[in-house]
Amino acid sequence: MRNFVSELRRRNVLRVAAAYALSAWIIIEAGSVLLPTFGASEGFFKGYVIVVIAGFVVSVILAWIYQVTPEGVKRDRDADDSAPADPRSRQRMNYVIIALLVVALIVSLTFNVSSIPEAGSGETWKTSVAVLPFPSRSDNPENRIFADGIHDDLLTRLANIRELKVISRTSVMEYRDTAKNVRVIGEELGVESVLQGTVQRVGDSVRINLQLIDADTDEHIWAETYDHQLTMENIFAVQSQISESVANALQATLTAGERVRVASVPTSDLRAFGLYKEGKNNLYQRRLDALRLAREQFAEAIALDPAYAEAHAGLAESFMLLSINHQDILEDEAARLATSSVERALELDPTLADAYAVRGLIKMNAWSRTRIGPENVEAEQAFRRAIALNPNHTSAYMWFASLRDNEERLEEAIELYQRAMELDPLARIPYSNLPMVYAKRGEHEAAMRLWLQATRIHSEWPTVYQYIATQLWGLGRFDEAYAWYAKAMELGAAPGIGGNSDVGMLVDLGDLEQAEAVLGRFDESHSFFPFAEGIRQLIRGDYEQAADTFSRILDEGMLPERYVLEMAANSALLAGDLESAKRYTLAASPTLAGDAAEQVDRSSADNALKLAFIYQHEGREAQASRFLSETLELIRDAPRLGTFGYGIRDVQIYALLGRREDAIAAFREALDEGYRGSVVFDGWPLTIDPYLDAIRDDPRFIEMVAELDSHLAVMRDRLYAAQLSDSLDELRARAGTT
Numbered sequence: 001m002r003n004f005v006s007e008l009r010r011r012n013v014l015r016v017a018a019a020y021a022l023s024a025w026i027i028i029e030a031g032s033v034l035l036p037t038f039g040a041s042e043g044f045f046k047g048y049v050i051v052v053i054a055g056f057v058v059s060v061i062l063a064w065i066y067q068v069t070p071e072g073v074k075r076d077r078d079a080d081d082s083a084p085a086d087p088r089s090r091q092r093m094n095y096v097i098i099a100l101l102v103v104a105l106i107v108s109l110t111f112n113v114s115s116i117p118e119a120g121s122g123e124t125w126k127t128s129v130a131v132l133p134f135p136s137r138s139d140n141p142e143n144r145i146f147a148d149g150i151h152d153d154l155l156t157r158l159a160n161i162r163e164l165k166v167i168s169r170t171s172v173m174e175y176r177d178t179a180k181n182v183r184v185i186g187e188e189l190g191v192e193s194v195l196q197g198t199v200q201r202v203g204d205s206v207r208i209n210l211q212l213i214d215a216d217t218d219e220h221i222w223a224e225t226y227d228h229q230l231t232m233e234n235i236f237a238v239q240s241q242i243s244e245s246v247a248n249a250l251q252a253t254l255t256a257g258e259r260v261r262v263a264s265v266p267t268s269d270l271r272a273f274g275l276y277k278e279g280k281n282n283l284y285q286r287r288l289d290a291l292r293l294a295r296e297q298f299a300e301a302i303a304l305d306p307a308y309a310e311a312h313a314g315l316a317e318s319f320m321l322l323s324i325n326h327q328d329i330l331e332d333e334a335a336r337l338a339t340s341s342v343e344r345a346l347e348l349d350p351t352l353a354d355a356y357a358v359r360g361l362i363k364m365n366a367w368s369r370t371r372i373g374p375e376n377v378e379a380e381q382a383f384r385r386a387i388a389l390n391p392n393h394t395s396a397y398m399w400f401a402s403l404r405d406n407e408e409r410l411e412e413a414i415e416l417y418q419r420a421m422e423l424d425p426l427a428r429i430p431y432s433n434l435p436m437v438y439a440k441r442g443e444h445e446a447a448m449r450l451w452l453q454a455t456r457i458h459s460e461w462p463t464v465y466q467y468i469a470t471q472l473w474g475l476g477r478f479d480e481a482y483a484w485y486a487k488a489m490e491l492g493a494a495p496g497i498g499g500n501s502d503v504g505m506l507v508d509l510g511d512l513e514q515a516e517a518v519l520g521r522f523d524e525s526h527s528f529f530p531f532a533e534g535i536r537q538l539i540r541g542d543y544e545q546a547a548d549t550f551s552r553i554l555d556e557g558m559l560p561e562r563y564v565l566e567m568a569a570n571s572a573l574l575a576g577d578l579e580s581a582k583r584y585t586l587a588a589s590p591t592l593a594g595d596a597a598e599q600v601d602r603s604s605a606d607n608a609l610k611l612a613f614i615y616q617h618e619g620r621e622a623q624a625s626r627f628l629s630e631t632l633e634l635i636r637d638a639p640r641l642g643t644f645g646y647g648i649r650d651v652q653i654y655a656l657l658g659r660r661e662d663a664i665a666a667f668r669e670a671l672d673e674g675y676r677g678s679v680v681f682d683g684w685p686l687t688i689d690p691y692l693d694a695i696r697d698d699p700r701f702i703e704m705v706a707e708l709d710s711h712l713a714v715m716r717d718r719l720y721a722a723q724l725s726d727s728l729d730e731l732r733a734r735a736g737t738t
Helices: 002-010 013-037 042-065 087-113 141-159 169-175 182-189 232-249 256-262 270-285 288-304 309-326 331-348 353-370 375-389 394-406 410-423 429-440 444-457 462-474 478-490 502-509 512-519 529-540 543-555 561-574 578-588 602-618 621-637 649-656 660-673 699-724 729-736
Strands: 066-069 072-075 127-131 164-166 193-202 205-214 220-229
Touching: 127 141, 127 169, 127 182, 141 164, 141 169, 141 193, 141 232, 141 270, 164 410, 169 182, 182 193, 205 232, 220 232, 232 256, 270 288, 270 309, 288 309, 309 331, 309 353, 331 353, 353 375, 353 394, 375 394, 394 410, 394 429, 410 429, 429 444, 429 462, 444 462, 462 478, 462 502, 478 502, 478 699, 478 729, 502 512, 502 699, 512 529, 529 543, 529 561, 543 561, 543 578, 561 578, 561 602, 578 602, 602 621, 602 649, 621 649, 649 660, 660 699, 699 729
Parallel strands: 127 164, 127 193
Antiparallel strands: 066 072, 193 205, 205 220
């Protein structure tokens, strides 16, 4: 072996191997960044890497066979071994290796360290622009759709330019046909410049008039008119020219990769382009009917042009939104269809930010269902890639924020939501989701301030009213919560049931009769009717019947499991069927299964407590104690109240541990902080809470429950008075107060 190593050194095989390895590192590192920039597919890059690795083997073999001599390259067996080795030759080889090492380090730092801002962390823009909707100088509705398509495509191209902050379509569309001047628009959107224009389509020609205006001074920065024959090549060429002209006017520099993406030609089929843009418009609306139509339009665009990568990505997004927002497609089926579409999009265009963003959404949704597996890491990678390709991709920021929220990385979630709001200051989703992150941190005033701001911006949007209602309910302000929920219903919100609606609020208020009456809004034809029947049985105390009802809903697949498992577990537990309760609880939180169950986290805390109660009854004290102690530790720094509060979880844990004095003290603390009821936290009212049996007969507990009832009576009276006066406005007005 020693002789073999000596022979390798003599023939310079080790030096050649080191030099080639460093060269290969440089080549692969550079290719991983540059090849996708110029549209190379993942398959091409894999082949590229294989060729580079194969070259290593070839170089080693050649180094073994041949030698470099003063007379030139000779086969080793023909070389004169008696001649002394030239030390300068070996020295030069050492210098080459050192130089290659330095170059490799520089390349690695250039392509990796410099790419950190591309992930969307802490990046600053050089300047900002809002592209207002382009009015069509035609009464033909198709021409207006065409003008919107031109507008949307230009937005997408400008969004690829890293030095430009480009306001998202959702916000700028609020200024269609606006009478506001540029200064006001610039101030409202937080931009330095505004791009205005018109599109005129006549027969086979199109004219686009554009003017870029300084939002502070109202002065023109740049203006141009474009006249072209109406072909796809011309349209995309014009969009590319406009994008580069706007960037130049704003003194933004385009990288080589950005120039390639800005100049891309996604389709040559005019009809496919129109269908894709109509589908995108419907996708933005998020309504069930609009999403179904978007799905059809994307599919039709693909039928016309199977190589239309953007249409494949749009189709994938429509599948996911139909499933997540409306449960119109089963989750597994939606993931399968969306994955197929998004991977096809990336085969066609490896630099398509939309496709990476949707891939992240697919992975995030899969991980959020079980919180098991590497999908959260894969989702992060996809979101970072989307943002690197399109630094203005609002959806990627919002979905990435949602992932961080689910991972309990709340500080990062806040930063990402704030980034999304900078790009889309009038969007709905950040105004609903960011306050929830604040609520998780116990920053209730900040959460409420943002939600109330959302009601002023989007006064007809029922969802934000529901969020306010749930937050107030969690804060123990039941009458106000009911008033806000009533407003959401008035604005067309889909009615909820059980622990997520006015039914639960009424149960907490002690008005069981009205709670049952509200359930009457679900007739037998409604998909939620069986669920409503199970809730009605729970309210009446028919726990065994309720358990049977929820079990049948699960067995027959009437509703997605995640809507039913908690109530199925609760009703089975209350009915004394602990085996079924355990089965449903573990199905809801599979990370808690087995002796090596993962540590309790925020998403599994409720179920960990339920399992602890069950394990105590099974005599499995060690597992029960572990879950109780981990849950108690988890809630120490969590808020007690609000949408994500833990309510009286500490009281329940102390009671189950037999620590009566601690339980009583914790209940006193909860009342003083504003706790008023348990349905919002536990799915059942305080009066039947099985976890509290150890303290239920304690005189101090009985006295505090009576105190609690007096608070509830005051809220019931206020609510009834407001209902009699047929005005809940006064109750809603209290939301801004602490």
